[in-house]
Amino acid sequence: MNYFQELILKRESCRKFNEKPVSKKDLETIIEAARLAPSACNGQPWHFIAVTNDELKKSLSSHMQPFNAKAGAFIVIIQEKTNITSSIGGKIKHQDYAQMDIGIVTSYLSLAATxxxxxxxxxxxxxxxxxxxxxxxxxxxxxxxxxxxxYTDDKDVRTKLRKDISEIVDYID
Ligand SMILES: Cc1cc2nc3c(=O)[nH]c(=O)nc-3n(C[C@H](O)[C@H](O)[C@H](O)COP(=O)(O)O)c2cc1C
Known part of the structure; x- marks a missing residue:
């Protein structure tokens, strides 16, 4: 198994944090990975707010599901204006490229953290x-x-519950 395959198997949604803080250096590494994510017409329609301040974390987590109270940090992903090419392209093609970009960049953040x-x-x-x-x-x-x-004290990675591969792909040779 190569490194990428191992990484995607390791990534899972954590809902049991143990209150250990996340370092600024690690947050910088994670956000640098996100900076390099692809986006429609390279529009990069995002801004991140990384929160480690205890008081702000407490306040933020009160507006989310309770398990987040023990998170060490939050990265808030704000949609910014994309560039004119992506915006016009989206209108012509009836697609919301900026929201797709936000999804992609969030994957980068998540995998970089993992x-x-x-x-x-x-x-x-x-x-x-x-x-x-x-x-x-x-x-x-x-x-x-x-x-x-x-961080979590859970050592085991859960089995991933996913649709069967036959349900999600057609190969046309
Ligand atoms: C766009 C998006 C929004 C999500 N929102 C939440 C959420 O608000 N709370 C939560 O506990 N999990 C949330 N999840 C996590 C999903 O439930 C999770 O990715 C999915 O069940 C697969 O499980 P896994 O991430 O452990 O592999 C979200 C995931 C995505 C991609």
């Missing part, structure tokens, strides 16, 4: 208004996803 031994969970379920209020993010911006990060 590669450093940092457990994490992608979150789409949170009170967006309260999160924006807490972090003084302008009301008109969208917080699309949040990544909670930290």
């Amino acid at each position: 590669s450093l031994g940092i457990s994490n969970c992608i979150l789409g379920w949170f009170d967006e208004s309260k999160v924006k209020e807490t972090l003084k993010i302008p009301k008109k911006k969208r917080v699309r996803l949040i990544l909670s990060l930290g």
